[in-house]
Amino acid sequence: MFSSDLTLGIFLTSQCCIGVIGNSLIFLSSLYTFSVQHYLKKPIDSIFMHLTMVNILAIVFLLIPDIASSFGIRHFLSDAGCKAVLYIYRVTRGLSICTTSILSTFQAITISPSNSTWAWLKPKLSTWTPLFFIFSWLINMLIYIEIIKSVIAKTNATLAGHGYYHAYCQNRNFGKQNKGLFLSVILTRDLIFVALMLSTSLYMVNFLYRHYKRAKQIHIRSLSSQSSPETRATWIILLLVSCFVFFYWLSNFVTLYGFYTPEKIPRLEQVNAILSSSYPTICPFLLMRNNKNILHFTSSLSVLRITHFQRSNI
Numbered sequence: 001m002f003s004s005d006l007t008l009g010i011f012l013t014s015q016c017c018i019g020v021i022g023n024s025l026i027f028l029s030s031l032y033t034f035s036v037q038h039y040l041k042k043p044i045d046s047i048f049m050h051l052t053m054v055n056i057l058a059i060v061f062l063l064i065p066d067i068a069s070s071f072g073i074r075h076f077l078s079d080a081g082c083k084a085v086l087y088i089y090r091v092t093r094g095l096s097i098c099t100t101s102i103l104s105t106f107q108a109i110t111i112s113p114s115n116s117t118w119a120w121l122k123p124k125l126s127t128w129t130p131l132f133f134i135f136s137w138l139i140n141m142l143i144y145i146e147i148i149k150s151v152i153a154k155t156n157a158t159l160a161g162h163g164y165y166h167a168y169c170q171n172r173n174f175g176k177q178n179k180g181l182f183l184s185v186i187l188t189r190d191l192i193f194v195a196l197m198l199s200t201s202l203y204m205v206n207f208l209y210r211h212y213k214r215a216k217q218i219h220i221r222s223l224s225s226q227s228s229p230e231t232r233a234t235w236i237i238l239l240l241v242s243c244f245v246f247f248y249w250l251s252n253f254v255t256l257y258g259f260y261t262p263e264k265i266p267r268l269e270q271v272n273a274i275l276s277s278s279y280p281t282i283c284p285f286l287l288m289r290n291n292k293n294i295l296h297f298t299s300s301l302s303v304l305r306i307t308h309f310q311r312s313n314i
Helices: 004-035 043-070 080-112 121-145 145-150 181-216 221-224 228-260 264-289 292-310
Strands: 152-155 169-171
Touching: 004 043, 004 264, 043 080, 043 121, 043 145, 043 264, 080 121, 080 145, 080 169, 080 228, 080 264, 121 145, 145 152, 152 181, 181 221, 181 228, 228 264
Parallel strands: none
Antiparallel strands: 152 169
């Protein structure tokens, strides 16, 4: 029979592979659309590309250490490795909340009617979106400089006291540092972007409800059918936001519990890894439901494979 650590290692490996493959497929299909099929590209595709790229980095740098730990590898990360791995993971996790918030805001502005207060933002979306990406990278890279200063490789197998606990890493002065300011900055950032995410989501729900009532009252099928692709895209983004909020705050709760609990639970870090990687793993499969670029990309790959096969047989 498999041990619990081996079973967990296999599960984490499967989750890592599924998440990387799913996000890579969305990223490559959007990249293919941008570089080859220009007539199909949409401004929102750049957000999908950024979100999936961030998801891939977050999954890899989160799960690889926990996979190694589950398979019994004792010395996997040095001081420099801990700083690099945790810094990149935390930055990409912060970028995930920023990008999902941008995606929700983008869609809310896109579906807003021409007489709404947000209508003047529609022509500026394609220009402002890259600026938001740059701002998100800068703010998250600055916030998590504290990780580089305070994290080292774990020196003791059993730790007690307040502090960050990882399979291979810990705080430099475990149990003695006050991280109140650092956690306050992160919490403030989260609250700002989650509030933006929820407000735009409520706007979209209200818009869809009013649209449904109007279509039902005037009994015009064409009105409903004309906006159905846009409506489906909006519902998928709402589902994406709901999924993000659920897993993000659940993971935050587990992280804070693990930080402040006096006695550290090694299994808790692995459970938190599963929770933290659930959103970036599920995300691409939600996006695939309304993404025609995937079909164009896979059909192009099939054509290339058939052409290569025919040439090799000549």
